Amino acid sequence: MIKVKRDFHPSYLTPTSKAALTAEYKTNGTAVWNHSAIREPLLAMSHNKCSYCETILTEESKYMEVDHFLCKADYPNHVIDWYNLIPSCKRCNVTKGDHNVLTEGMLIDPTTDTPSDHLLMVNYRIFGKNALGERTEREIKLNTSKRLVMPRMVVGEAVSDALREVKENLEEYINVKRTRQRKLKVLDGLVNILEEALPNTAYSATAATIIACNPDYVWIVDAMNKLGWWTSEIDDLHHAALCQSLA
Ligand SMILES: [Zn+2]
Incomplete structure (x- = not known):
């Protein structure tokens, strides 16, 4: 895991469009974040990699999923919040699942945290340097x-x-x-x-x-x-x- 710089905000996401897209998600469950105006800048900011495990997402048989750092199940008002969207592989997105970072323990957000402050690699395995790092390794299963x-x-x-x-x-x-x-x-x-x-x-x-x-x-x-x-x-x-x- 490395630091991911979120130095862009898509013009597609205005207060008006966000309100409409959030309402659409709440009504129909539509994956409103799966729009090229969101997916493309997410891929670009993570260099086409999963933000959690660093696998390349543009290789054959892989594709990007959009992880919601504040999970969709508990925070539907944040489903289209740009700062809540993390480019992820299917494995990491599914593994993190509905983990609630506010009630079940915070995880490393690679777009705001510096992973090297919290993680250590020994013999190709990742260990936590502190509770945040240990929890992140455990919840996202970074040593599969x-x-x-x-x-x-x-x-x-x-x-x-x-x-x-x-x-x-x-x-x-x-x-x-x-x-x-x-x-x-x-x-x-x-x-x-x-x-x-x-x-x-x-x-x-x-x-x-x-x-x-x-x-x-x-x-x-x-x-x-x-x-x-x-x-x-x-x-x-x-x-x-x-x-x-x-x-
Ligand atoms: Zn991953």
């Missing part, structure tokens, strides 16, 4: 083995392998032969790894956590600093990637 832990492991192991390769290329540059080709290989490799942890990639919190905790990465950063290769561009990418970390 096949569906979530295994995909995180695939991402994490690929990042670890890629970091080892960059380290070996850098060692060769330092100890064997300082060619421009080797330097470019190291720089391209490192940029590719850091880009895996940017908010638009699946399971970016996992990639960021693995990078942040990996001794090879610490070695690479140190060696690049000594060589004068740690540019402001790479430093910006480093910070943009590692702020997703749940380390």
Whole structure:
């Protein structure tokens, strides 16, 4: 789970349209939030990912559901409230279900909370750092083995392998032969790894956590600093990637 920036408000949702849509939901049970003027900006703000588990929603066999943070069952007046709508996968939406965050325990709202303040990842599993994090992991079942832990492991192991390769290329540059080709290989490799942890990639919190905790990465950063290769561009990418970390 990473922070989702809600920096847009659809013009489709005016006080008048919201009142009419809320009335329509209350009368007919119509899924009034399933409108492209709502769905498209929701997908855009979460980088096409589920806001809870970070699975990509535009892949084959997956699609976005709109989760109501204040559940529809108890808060029908908020069914079309923009700030109550969370882009979610079917699994997370169904698992959270009608959990009432105000009476049954608050959960992390990734659009207002910073998940890394409340969650920790160890061995591809997510743990709460506090009661809010523990409850969120428990209620949304963020450690489903096949569906979530295994995909995180695939991402994490690929990042670890890629970091080892960059380290070996850098060692060769330092100890064997300082060619421009080797330097470019190291720089391209490192940029590719850091880009895996940017908010638009699946399971970016996992990639960021693995990078942040990996001794090879610490070695690479140190060696690049000594060589004068740690540019402001790479430093910006480093910070943009590692702020997703749940380390
Ligand atoms: Zn999900």
